[in-house]
Amino acid sequence: MRISILHHMIVIELSGMPRAGKSSHMEILESRLKDKEGKLVRCIHEGIKFCPLDKRDVFAYTTWSFHYTANAIMEARSMPFDYILIDRGIYDHLAFAVAYYASDALTEKQYISQKNYFYAFKELEHLVFTFLVSPETSLERRRKIHLYNGRVMNASFLQKLSAAYHNIREQASSSIPHVFIDAEQPFEVNTELIMRRLALA
Numbered sequence: 001m002r003i004s005i006l007h008h009m010i011v012i013e014l015s016g017m018p019r020a021g022k023s024s025h026m027e028i029l030e031s032r033l034k035d036k037e038g039k040l041v042r043c044i045h046e047g048i049k050f051c052p053l054d055k056r057d058v059f060a061y062t063t064w065s066f067h068y069t070a071n072a073i074m075e076a077r078s079m080p081f082d083y084i085l086i087d088r089g090i091y092d093h094l095a096f097a098v099a100y101y102a103s104d105a106l107t108e109k110q111y112i113s114q115k116n117y118f119y120a121f122k123e124l125e126h127l128v129f130t131f132l133v134s135p136e137t138s139l140e141r142r143r144k145i146h147l148y149n150g151r152v153m154n155a156s157f158l159q160k161l162s163a164a165y166h167n168i169r170e171q172a173s174s175s176i177p178h179v180f181i182d183a184e185q186p187f188e189v190n191t192e193l194i195m196r197r198l199a200l201a
Contacts, residue, residue: 009081010198011073011124013089016131017162018153019141020183021190025129026085028191032200039082044072046088058105059114066093066118073124091128091168091178094118098164103157122176129194130169131183135159 012029014022026043033039047068053061069089076084094115101111133141135158142153152158169180179197181190 009077009084011077011084011086011126013086013091013125013128014131015088015092015095015128016165016181016183017133017135017138017158019138020131020133020181021187022129022131023087024187025131025191025194026087029194029198030085032195033083037200040080041083041085042076042079042081044069044076044084044086044089046092047072048088058100059107059110062093062096062100063114066090066114069093070121070124077124086125089128090118090121090125091130091176095161095164095168098167099157099161102160102163125176127197128176128178129181129197130165130178131181131190132162132165133183135162137184 014026016022030041030043033041047065048061050068051061051064053064055061069086073084073086073089097106097111097114097118100106101108106114135155138158139153139155152161169178179193181193183190
């Protein structure tokens with residue numbers, strides 16, 4: 001898939017485990033690019049937060065979220081932004097599809113259709129930062145702010161989601177650079193890593 005853009009821009013996805021620091025790093029990166037570099041930046045937040053559908057229908061719910069995100073990316077790419085930052089984009093939806101299928105929340109037919117469809121949009125992005133923490137760390141960080149776990153924040157699902165990210169790590173396309181970040185490290189260490197990767201340090 002080829003989407004025309006008005007000028008050179010960089011489209012960056014921040015993906016990874018819950019409570020791994022994606023959203024916080026996106027805020028820092030947005031501030032740095034706007035305030036210190038004078039860049040035009042568009043931030044796209046995860047579509048799940050805005051989905052009006054019943055979360056029990058995982059196929060419809062995640063497909064809606066993907067379309068929300070993909071539409072926002074394509075719209076932003078038609079505008080004169082220097083950077084587009086995405087909190088959970090194309091590759092994150094792929095990882096969740098794998099985890100939901102492994103959890104029997106998607107049928108095989110639903111999973112294959114999502115995987116093939118989502119992957120067809122991969123060229124919307126130029127770079128992916130994937131933040132990895134163990135399921136145990138993810139849950140521990142969650143419990144510091146909320147005791148309720150739910151559909152995603154439970155040990156069983158997080159094990160499957162972690163495996164999905166590691167599988168993507170092994171099969172990451174050379175055409176779309178992936179940077180895998182050990183989010184067990186101190187926050188400041190990973191901030192510096194991201195800035196160096198973008199030549200902002």
